[in-house]
Amino acid sequence: MAKFRERADFDASPSAPYEMLPWRFTLLDQESYVATNMAGEYVLMSRSEVAEFADGRLAPATPLYDELKSRHFLIDADTDVALDLLALKVRTKLAPLANFTGLHIFVTTLRCEHSCPYCQVSRANDDKREFDMTEETALKSLDLVFRSPSRALKIEFQGGESLLNLPLIKFVVLEAKRRNQAAGRDLAFVIATNLAVLDDDALEFARQHDILMSTSLDGPADLHNRNRPRPGKDSYERTVDGIRRARRALGHHSVGALMTTTAASLSSVRDIIDEYIRLDFGSIFLRPLSPYGFAMKTKFYQSYDQSKWLDFYFEGLDYIIELNLGGFEFIEQYAAMVLKKMLTPMQTSYVDLMSPAGIAIGAIVYNYDGAVYASDESRMLAEMDDKTFALGNVHDHEFAEIMLGDALLDPLEASFASSVPGCSWCAFEPWCGADPVFHHATQGDFVGKKPLSAFCTRNMEVFRGLISRMEASPDVRRLFERWANII
Amino acid sequence: MTGDSVGAIVVDFPSTAFSAEAVKRAAYALMARYDVAIGGDADVIRCAIRPAHPTVDMATAERDLRREVVDHDLRISIEQRTSPYRDAILGLAFSKTGLQDG
């Protein structure tokens, strides 16, 4: 039997200086920095540790050295398989790009009987059919849908109030399914609706074809109705009734709700969350207000700034964490999506946090008139006479003209986060995104000056807030690990 | 020395120790609070700091800029020293097949 060697005998790292792998650092709080590698894995360090590591002065076999080596911030004389693994992880984060557009939004009509001040779409009266999508437009749009190489295709119907053009929804669903017999994709359908006009005919059709419903629920009755006025002032009551009826017909998990944050919401986050719990939802998505459409026109957006929204967000998140630690499972979806990028090697399909930007390559919009937009926000801008992100029209342009035109490629290239000032040296870049539409709308160019960007401020504070909470509590860390793998 | 330094806090960075790139990045990073005008000559990079808005407190302006420049100088150094590995990893990432579904 040969002699057994000691562990130190196998550790060649003291024999030569270590070499840093690509990494970045950004301030977390007064005492520490966040360091990230190319795959978005993070380590916390003090400022002196940052300098020590960067200077080559970090000693082998110390806890920080071991952590940096384990997480692929350095290689040394002992091992270099980190290169293979980092390449694999980078590839994993980027691979979903090859799937191209997964979410296809059909604007079936601009008609709507609500008059929400934050609405991102121009309203039109109830009997104006010229704001409805035609079957011819739908067919041409479907041509483009099936040109996407994505295995999974989700068709989402929006508006106005999409159900006001139910015949067109039926037409698209049936035609898409017919084409899919040959195409063999994973097809999914969602109807975004305020549920106020949901009738049995629509419910039966949705049931037959496994269509999901997504509705707006802004909070308790008074808040919801204040945000979402309609004739009769009963938006909330109709929404609740619609949720109940839709769940009964389609199944509990077939109905989802999204909230929109307004100035009125900012002081009521717990009430809003309680309302979602009261209505038996398992999660909430605490969304920021986007500065488009009617929000901009009515100066609604200027009525609050990012720090107020951040207070709102973290008050809500902390409340939800408290509920979870007390044994009640409830997810905050925005955090879950961000955590997936932070804590796993996987990528999310959340369009707002993609780099290259999610415009057209994550989601695309076919408007009622055949105009193709790079995103819902692009459509909002067009309603305000800014057609920067209009990519063409289904009646006039082929797939290649739309997808390879400058209107799309210029903002994608210009805004790519790994290349632009501010982002290219930011430790949070692997978790963040590029939003050329937002920066164009707020600052006038695709890139924006990031220190002046509400998108940047908001995201950085969310990253910091999530990390601080994980560092402060192992229970929160475990909760976040679960969330990161649910979405 | 060009530039109007009147009413500004002036901070000099020796060109031997700091790169212009680091100073520019620092100025960029601080733009929400300070306007930094960059000038100088062969030996010195001269920064003139003014408030970006009337409400900005200038008490820590010089310290903030110095810290920011040091940090960015370090970042640039790290980027330069690790760029061969960055290229190697990206090259490997795009050359291999398989393992896409995690």
Next chain:
Amino acid sequence: MITLRGRSIGFNAAAIERDSTILRLSSDERRPAPLKAREGYIHSHGDLPRGFGWYLLKSAEFIGQVPDGAPGAVLPQEFDYLGDGDVVRLEPARGGVRTLFRKASPYNHFMLTERCNNYCLMCSQPPRQIDDGWIVDEVLEALPLIDRGAAEIGFTGGEPTLLGSRFVQLVQATGSHLPKTALHVLSNGRLFAQGSLARDLAAVRHHDLMIGIPVYADLAHVHDHVVQADGAFDETIRGILALKQHGLRVEVRVVLQAQTIPRLTALARFLTRNLLFVDHVALMGLEITGFARANLDRIWIDPADYQAELAEAVGILDRAGMSVSIFNSQLCVLEPSLWPFARRSISDWKNEYMPECEGCEAKGMCGGFFSSAKYQYSRAIRPILSAAA
């Protein structure tokens, strides 16, 4: 503990001159004649049916009943377990018998070679550098005799991949002869890192193959120390990547011992970030045999003392959606939250219970111990008296 190998077996006169042979055993007197002729009748009681190629008796009193000229042997009491469908090798010249396959066992494994390119501190099958190429021949010969209803068989060693193309040939033969049987191969994975072995193995397209590969730490030198081989970690990881690249199923195995426990949670995080795509993670209780006994002072840690690390590691893996199992751990020592991950798994020829287990109501669920555990086991072993719901 079941005896698989016997010496000084009493062969009759007709048997002594015979060559070494591999036989399927039968206890069915109505076995068709062509099959009888090449099988061994395994006898417990009653008359001996005519027509079998061999007769194996569990009691010497029947030796006179063996048909004239037919070879036979009397097996010692340790072999009373042999039955219909089992496969044995008889070595009359040396008076030897070896059990190769037991139909009643849910898991039969074949050691393909004693050679190895690692030298693990706790190796339960210490390597020997010998020419044992004959083993592959034996397995190839035994495969067609093995019951095709067997759920799973295993290949172990030493390091099976040292056999190179013969290993691939064996996998292919196993898939052919046993088309419904799962094959579990234990390997350190290193030789898959280079060359065409992973590709060749994938080309076999075995219907149900899993390769179990140990990874003992997230840091190279800690892993290399456990396996006593420089550069092993990098090769093992690259081997795993190569196998997955070719679509083969991989299980990561971690033996829970004093050298692996301190970095167990770091390893779990490492697996969730770097090897998320492996098909299974197996956390193994220590078997105190072979080198493990010699190195006990380096590797022994009472399982009662690492439950916190184990629970955290399992939690990290489980939350990331990885499939996790705990093997060779007794239920009374495991944290109750870990019971859903515990598998009853010690091969039945190895397992036993301790005096402290007397009266335990959970014995049926618990795997018990390796018989080698009598040298060292947890101070926390105690009977579980009210079976948890």
